Amino acid sequence: xxxxxxxxxxxxxxxxxxxxxxxxxxxxxxxxxxxxxxxxxxxxxxxxxxxxxxxxxxxxxxxxxxxxxxxxxxxxxxxxxxxxxxxxxxxxxxxxxxx
Numbered sequence: 239x240x241x242x243x244x245x246x247x248x249x250x251x252x253x254x255x256x257x258x259x260x261x262x263x264x265x266x267x268x269x270x271x272x273x274x275x276x277x278x279x280x281x282x283x284x285x286x287x288x289x290x291x292x293x294x295x296x297x298x299x300x301x302x303x304x305x306x307x308x309x310x311x312x313x314x315x316x317x318x319x320x321x322x323x324x325x326x327x328x329x330x331x332x333x334x335x336x337x
Contacts, residue, residue: 289321
């Protein structure tokens with residue numbers, strides 16, 4: 239997915255990590271060009287994972303959530319708000335399991 243979006247966005251992800259995160263779907267280190275994705279995204283709809291990848295990759299162009307960031311992500315993924323709302327309705331993780 240990263241390889242698909244890099245040429246479309248004009249960015250280069252130096253490294254990416256997948257790790258268990260308690261409160262976030264992803265994060266970006268603008269300075270080092272790395273993104274981190276929550277392992278729980280594997281359990282979510284594909285479009286939601288793609289939204290988080292594009293969101294974090296957009297931070298490589300604009301580190302904050304300012305108007306430029308919104309304009310860029312609008313350009314790359316017009317339905318990102320829908321996917322964000324879908325993710326916000328879902329828990330980040332679920333630790334209580336019953337059988």
